[in-house]
Amino acid sequence: MLGKIKWGIHPDTHKSPTEGKAIESNELPNRVILPVQQHIGAPSVPIVKKGDLVKKGQLLAEAKAPVSSNVHATISGKVVDVSDQPHPVLGKCQAIAIESDGADEWAEGVLIERDWQKLNPAEILEIIKEAGIVGLGGATFPTHIKLAPPSGSKVDTLIINAAECEPYLTADHRIMLEYTERVITGIQIIQKVLGVSNVIVGIEDNKMDAVKVMAHAAAGTGIKVAAVPTRYPQGAEKTLIKTLLKREVPSGKLPLSIGVVVQNVGTAVAICDAVRNGIPLIERVVTVSGGAIQEPKNLKLRIGTTFAEAIAQCGGLKSPAKKLIMGGPLMGAAQYTTDVPVIKGASGILAFAREEVNDGPESPCIRCGSCLDACPMGLNPSMLSILGERSFVEEAVNEYHLFDCMECGCCTYVCPAKRKIIHYIRYSKKMSAQKGGK
Amino acid sequence: MSDDIQKEVAPEEAVQKEAVKKAAAKKEAVPKEDAANEVETLDYMIVSSSPHLFDDNSIKKIMWTVNLTLAPAVIFSIYYFGLQALITLLAGSLSAVAFEAASQKIMKKKITIDDGSAFLCGLLLAMCLPPAVPIFVPIVGSFIAIVVAKHSMGGLGYNIFNPAHIGRAALMVSWPVLMTSWTTITTAADVTTSATPLNILKLQGYEAVVNTFGSQTELYKALFLGLRNGSIGETCVVLLTLGGLFLIYKRIIDWVVPVTMIGTVGVLTWMFGGTNGILSGDPLFHMMAGGLIIGAFFMATDMVTTPITRKGKVIFAAGAGIITVLIRLLGGYPEGVCYSILLMNCVTPLIDRYIQPTLYGRGEIG
Numbered sequence: 181m182l183g184k185i186k187w188g189i190h191p192d193t194h195k196s197p198t199e200g201k202a203i204e205s206n207e208l209p210n211r212v213i214l215p216v217q218q219h220i221g222a223p224s225v226p227i228v229k230k231g232d233l234v235k236k237g238q239l240l241a242e243a244k245a246p247v248s249s250n251v252h253a254t255i256s257g258k259v260v261d262v263s264d265q266p267h268p269v270l271g272k273c274q275a276i277a278i279e280s281d282g283a284d285e286w287a288e289g290v291l292i293e294r295d296w297q298k299l300n301p302a303e304i305l306e307i308i309k310e311a312g313i314v315g316l317g318g319a320t321f322p323t324h325i326k327l328a329p330p331s332g333s334k335v336d337t338l339i340i341n342a343a344e345c346e347p348y349l350t351a352d353h354r355i356m357l358e359y360t361e362r363v364i365t366g367i368q369i370i371q372k373v374l375g376v377s378n379v380i381v382g383i384e385d386n387k388m389d390a391v392k393v394m395a396h397a398a399a400g401t402g403i404k405v406a407a408v409p410t411r412y413p414q415g416a417e418k419t420l421i422k423t424l425l426k427r428e429v430p431s432g433k434l435p436l437s438i439g440v441v442v443q444n445v446g447t448a449v450a451i452c453d454a455v456r457n458g459i460p461l462i463e464r465v466v467t468v469s470g471g472a473i474q475e476p477k478n479l480k481l482r483i484g485t486t487f488a489e490a491i492a493q494c495g496g497l498k499s500p501a502k503k504l505i506m507g508g509p510l511m512g513a514a515q516y517t518t519d520v521p522v523i524k525g526a527s528g529i530l531a532f533a534r535e536e537v538n539d540g541p542e543s544p545c546i547r548c549g550s551c552l553d554a555c556p557m558g559l560n561p562s563m564l565s566i567l568g569e570r571s572f573v574e575e576a577v578n579e580y581h582l583f584d585c586m587e588c589g590c591c592t593y594v595c596p597a598k599r600k601i602i603h604y605i606r607y608s609k610k611m612s613a614q615k616g617g618k
Numbered sequence: 619m620s621d622d623i624q625k626e627v628a629p630e631e632a633v634q635k636e637a638v639k640k641a642a643a644k645k646e647a648v649p650k651e652d653a654a655n656e657v658e659t660l661d662y663m664i665v666s667s668s669p670h671l672f673d674d675n676s677i678k679k680i681m682w683t684v685n686l687t688l689a690p691a692v693i694f695s696i697y698y699f700g701l702q703a704l705i706t707l708l709a710g711s712l713s714a715v716a717f718e719a720a721s722q723k724i725m726k727k728k729i730t731i732d733d734g735s736a737f738l739c740g741l742l743l744a745m746c747l748p749p750a751v752p753i754f755v756p757i758v759g760s761f762i763a764i765v766v767a768k769h770s771m772g773g774l775g776y777n778i779f780n781p782a783h784i785g786r787a788a789l790m791v792s793w794p795v796l797m798t799s800w801t802t803i804t805t806a807a808d809v810t811t812s813a814t815p816l817n818i819l820k821l822q823g824y825e826a827v828v829n830t831f832g833s834q835t836e837l838y839k840a841l842f843l844g845l846r847n848g849s850i851g852e853t854c855v856v857l858l859t860l861g862g863l864f865l866i867y868k869r870i871i872d873w874v875v876p877v878t879m880i881g882t883v884g885v886l887t888w889m890f891g892g893t894n895g896i897l898s899g900d901p902l903f904h905m906m907a908g909g910l911i912i913g914a915f916f917m918a919t920d921m922v923t924t925p926i927t928r929k930g931k932v933i934f935a936a937g938a939g940i941i942t943v944l945i946r947l948l949g950g951y952p953e954g955v956c957y958s959i960l961l962m963n964c965v966t967p968l969i970d971r972y973i974q975p976t977l978y979g980r981g982e983i984g
C-alpha cells in the first residue's frame with residue numbers, strides 16, 4: 181500500500197550548547213510566584229493568606245476538585261501577595277507570591293524517609309497526590325490520576341518517555357545521566373503502583389550516552405531501555421507508543437485504552453523523591469538556552485522562580501530577545517514578559533535572538549503536500565488551514581478530523597508558504613468549542 | 619483573511635503593545651542601581667502561536683530550483699535549434715514575469731515575481747512551443763497563462779489548471795498552423811524532415827519513422843539525445859530526465875508521478891500501439907517521443923494543479939498516461955500530453971476530495 185511510511189520532521193537539534201553541561205543548583209530566588217493552576221484540571225485553592233509565614237514544602241493551595249493538584253511553598257519566607265499574576269500559559273492566574281527569608285527552612289511533616297517497598301499502591305498514590313506531582317514533560321496532567329486507571333482497564337505496558345525530541349531541550353538528558361538511580365527507583369515505584377512488569381524507557385538515539393547509562397543501571401531490574409530514531413515529535417505519547425509497541429491509540433481515546441501508561445523521566449524522579457524522601461514537588465530541571473542567552477545552562481530551579489531570575493543565572497541576555505518561550509521551540513508558549521514564573525511543566529526557557537526567528541510572511545497554500553507528509557496523525561493540515569481561514573469549522577471537525585490534531589507543529593514547520601497552519605487549527609478548535617461542539 | 623481571524627489575531631497584537639509599554643515603563647521606573655539586576659529585555663518580543671522554529675524551505679527556493687533543473691535542457695535546445703529558440707524562450711519567460719508584475723500591481727497585491735513561479739511558467743510554456751514561432755506567440759501565450767489562467771483564478775495556489783498548458787492549448791486553438799510548423803532538421807540517416815516523429819507516426823506509420831532515422835537504434839539514439847524535431851524544450855530526454863532525478867533527490871517532486879505516467883504510456887503503447895495485434899507496439903519510442911518526459915517530470919508534478927496525497931498523485935499520473943495514449947493512438951492529434959494533463963487537472967479537486975492520507979488511530983493500520 182502507498183500509505184504513509186514517514187512522519188515527523190528533523191530540525192537541527194540545537195542541543196550542543198547545554199547537553200554536555202551538568203545540572204547546576206540554583207541560587208535561592210528572592211521571590212517566587214506560585215500560580216494555583218500549574219496543571220490540567222481545576223485550580224487548587226489557596227489555604228494561606230497575605231502576611232503568613234511559610235516554610236519550604238508547606239502546602240499553600242489545596243487540590244479540592246478530583247482532577248487538580250496541590251501547590252507547595254518552594255522557599256521559606258512570607259506570603260506577600262495572593263493575587264492575579266502573569267502566567268506563562270494562561271496569561272493571568274491567581275498566584276501566591278512568597279518573599280524569601282533567606283533561611284530556606286523545611287516545613288514540619290515533610291522529609292520523611294520511607295521504605296517504599298513496604299508501601300501499598302494506595303499509600304503510594306496518596307503520597308504522589310499530596311506531593312503535587314504532575315507530568316513534568318509539559319503535559320502537566322496530575323500524576324496520581326494517570327497512575328490510577330479506572331477499575332476494569334488493564335495496563336500491560338509502562339513507557340517511560342525520555343525521547344526529549346524538542347530541539348534545544350536537554351533537561352531530561354541530564355536527568356538520566358545525573359539522577360540515574362532516582363530515575364530507576366521512580367520507575368520501580370510506578371511499576372508497583374500499576375502492577376506492570378513490562379517497562380520500556382524510550383530515548384532518542386541522539387542521546388546514546390544516556391541510553392548506555394540507563395541500560396547499565398537498569399540491568400537486572402527487568403526495565404528495558406530502547407533507543408528510538410531521532411525525529412520530532414517522537415516524544416509525543418501517541419507516536420512513542422507507535423514506535424515502541426506498533427500500537428495506535430484510537431482517536432479520541434487515552435493510551436490507557438490500549439493498555440499503556442506513559443510517564444516522563446522527570447516525573448519518575450519527582451515520584452522517587454516524594455515517596456522515598458518525602459519531598460514534595462518544589463523544584464525541577466529547566467534548560468535555559470537560545471541564541472540570546474549569554475551562557476546556556478541546565479538549571480535546577482525552584483518552581484515559581486521568575487524567568488528573569490533564571491535568565492540572570494545564565495549571565496543574562498547577550499542580545500535583545502526577539503522571542504521568549506516556555507518549553508521547546510515547537511510546542512512551547514511564547515511569552516511577552518520575563519516576569520512569568522517557572523511552573524511545574526516548564527521544561528525549558530528559550531530566548532531567541534533576532535536571527536533565530538526565521539518566520540516569513542504567509543502566502544496561499546501551493547499544495548506541495550509537505551505538511552501531509554510531516555503530520556504524525558495523518559491529517560490534511562493544508563485543508564485544515566484553508567478551512568480555518570474561511571471559518572468552515574464544521575467541515576474541519578467532521579471531515580478533516582480537526583480534533584485529532586495534537587498541535588505538534590510539524591506542518592507549520594515544514595510549510596514553504598509559511599502558513600500559520602496551527603494558528604488556524606487552534607482558531608477552529610476554539611470556534612468549535614464556542615459553538616458547543618466539544 | 620476573514621474578519622473572525624482578524625479578531626483572533628488582534629489580542630496577540632494587543633499583548634505585544636502591552637509588552638512594549640511595559641518594557642518602556644520599566645526602563646523609566648527602575649532606578650539605576652537596580653538596572654544592573656534587571657534582565658535587559660527588548661523593544662518588543664514577538665508573541666505568536668507555536669511553533670517558533672521553521673524550516674528554511676520556501677516557495678522561492680522550490681521554484682528557482684525547478685528553473686535551474688530545466689537549464690541543461692534549455693541550453694541544449696538553444697544549441698540545437700539556434701537563436702530562434704533563445705528568442706522564444708526569453709520572450710516567454712520574461713513576458714510572463716512582466717505580466718505577473720502587472721497583474722499584481724493592478725490587483726493591488728504584493729508583487730512576488732522574485733518567487734520564480736511566473737518565470738517558470740513562462741519558461742515551460744516556451745519550451746512547449748515550436749522553435750521558430752513569431753515572437754508574439756510566446757508573449758500571447760504567457761498573457762493567457764499568467765493573467766487568465768493564474769491571476770484571474772486568484773494567483774499562485776488557487777489556479778486549477780496548469781497555466782503553461784492552458785497558454786499552450788489556447789495558442790493551439792488560435793494559431794494551429796504556426797503551432798505545428800516545425801523547423802527542418804537533418805537526421806542521422808541524412809533525411810531532411812520538418813515533421814516530428816509523432817507526426818510521421820500519425821500520418822505515415824511506424825515504418826516511416828524508423829526509415830526517417832535510418833534504423834531503430836538510430837531512432838532511439840536521436841530521441842534519447844534530443845536530435846529530432848519537436849517543441850523547443852521537449853526533445854532532450856537525457857537532460858530532462860537528469861533534471862527530474864535531481865528534483866526527486868531534492869524531494870520537490872514525488873518519483874511516483876513520472877514513473878506512473880511514463881510507465882502507463884509504455885505499457886499501453888506496447889499492448890495496443892502496434893499494427894500486428896496486441897503486444898506489438900514500441901513502448902520505448904512512445905515513452906521518449908513527444909512531450910511525455912517534460913510533461914511527466916515537470917507538468918504532472920506541478921504542486922498547485924495536481925493531487926496533494928501520494929495515492930492521489932498516482933491516480934492522476936495513471937489517468938494522464940491513459941489519456942495521452944488514447945489521444946496518440948486514437949485521437950486526431952499526434953500528441954496528447956498537454957491535453958491529458960489539463961483534463962486530469964479538472965479532476966484533481968475530486969481526487970483530493972476522496973483520497974485522504976492514512977489517519978493515525980482510526981483503525982486503518984495495525
Ligand code: SF4
Nearest residue numbers: 555585587588589591
Ligand atoms: S495537523 Fe496537527 S498533528 Fe498534524 S502536523 Fe499539524 S500540528 Fe501536528
Ligand code: SF4
Nearest residue numbers: 545546548549551595
Ligand atoms: S506545506 Fe504549506 S504549502 Fe505545502 S501543502 Fe501544506 S499548507 Fe500547503
